[in-house]
Amino acid sequence: MVTSTPSLAVPKRLNTVDEYKVLLDKFDTFLLDCDGKRLVFVTNNSTMSRANYVKKFEKLGIEAKEDDIFSSAFATAAYLKNVQKFPEDKRVFVIGESGIVDELKLVGIESTGASDDNGATMTHGDFGTIEDDPTIGAVVCGFDINLNYRKLARAYKYLSKKDQKVEFILTNDDSTFPAFNGHYPGTGSLAQPLIHALKRQPLVMGKPNKPMLDSFFNSYHSDPARTCMVGDRLDTDIAFGINGNIETLLVLTGVSTEEEAMDPEQPIKPTYIIQGFGEFAKVKNA
Ligand SMILES: C[C@H](OP(=O)(O)O)C(=O)O
Numbered sequence: 001m002v003t004s005t006p007s008l009a010v011p012k013r014l015n016t017v018d019e020y021k022v023l024l025d026k027f028d029t030f031l032l033d034c035d036g037k038r039l040v041f042v043t044n045n046s047t048m049s050r051a052n053y054v055k056k057f058e059k060l061g062i063e064a065k066e067d068d069i070f071s072s073a074f075a076t077a078a079y080l081k082n083v084q085k086f087p088e089d090k091r092v093f094v095i096g097e098s099g100i101v102d103e104l105k106l107v108g109i110e111s112t113g114a115s116d117d118n119g120a121t122m123t124h125g126d127f128g129t130i131e132d133d134p135t136i137g138a139v140v141c142g143f144d145i146n147l148n149y150r151k152l153a154r155a156y157k158y159l160s161k162k163d164q165k166v167e168f169i170l171t172n173d174d175s176t177f178p179a180f181n182g183h184y185p186g187t188g189s190l191a192q193p194l195i196h197a198l199k200r201q202p203l204v205m206g207k208p209n210k211p212m213l214d215s216f217f218n219s220y221h222s223d224p225a226r227t228c229m230v231g232d233r234l235d236t237d238i239a240f241g242i243n244g245n246i247e248t249l250l251v252l253t254g255v256s257t258e259e260e261a262m263d264p265e266q267p268i269k270p271t272y273i274i275q276g277f278g279e280f281a282k283v284k285n286a
């Protein structure tokens with residue numbers, strides 16, 4: 001029987017269809033990171049808007065609506081709009097991709113940066129072209145595969161001003177980003193040059209941080225006792241569930257391994273471990 005609660009209890013490795021069935025009966029809502037029940041996709045990946053995630057899932061044969069997707073870009077836009085009451089005469093400077101720009105636009109917040117300086121190079125004579133912009137009220141950093149010095153210099157210019165408070169927000173601080181052939185520096189690593197140069201810690205929206213969690217439960221009102229966080233990373237997905245006092249299921253199809261999760265020294269313990277979320281399909285055929 002699978003019974004443990006979010007604590008340092010030894011994770012329960014699920015192996016049999018009977019065990020899968022017990023777990024499926026226990027929960028109404030599964031929060032899935034992206035890579036019948038209510039499936040809510042909770043992703044730190046800010047590169048795509050929720051509308052584009054719906055298209056991605058369609059291609060994978062997964063039926064999803066925009067409000068089944070809770071992304072760090074969406075949470076960042078909601079935070080600036082609803083919590084920070086971002087001024088209408090201000091804009092956001094974005095280091096990141098279209099997901100952030102699109103979600104900001106959907107809540108009526110204009111942005112600049114993003115793709116403007118993709119491929120830009122600088123010479124030491126170009127610093128004069130890095131000008132202040134008083135309309136910038138916040139700098140938002142997300143995963144940006146086209147990050148370069150010019151983008152960092154512009155962000156530093158806006159964030160280092162003494163006479164104007166410019167918000168510094170990361171959509172997430174994942175250390176690495178999983179691609180099909182391995183892991184590469186993630187948003188948390190890309191933002192380090194600004195954090196070090198500014199000696200300033202940004203507000204981080206994504207899993208496992210509280211802003212995303214608060215935003216999630218405010219929007220979805222799911223019963224924590226019947227909600228399970230499913231993900232492949234101990235330090236983001238599983239920690240997010242534990243911070244939210246909900247049970248967690250680690251899948252072994254991504255970043256973290258069973259050895260890491262079972263390590264007695266590991267402080268982040270999933271409630272359950274399964275080889276992959278696809279295992280549950282065996283219940284239907286049982
Ligand atoms: C950053 C991205 O987010 P996730 O969908 O896993 O939360 C990833 O780690 O792939």
Ligand SMILES: [Mg+2]
Nearest residue numbers: 033035232254
């Ligand atoms: Mg993941």
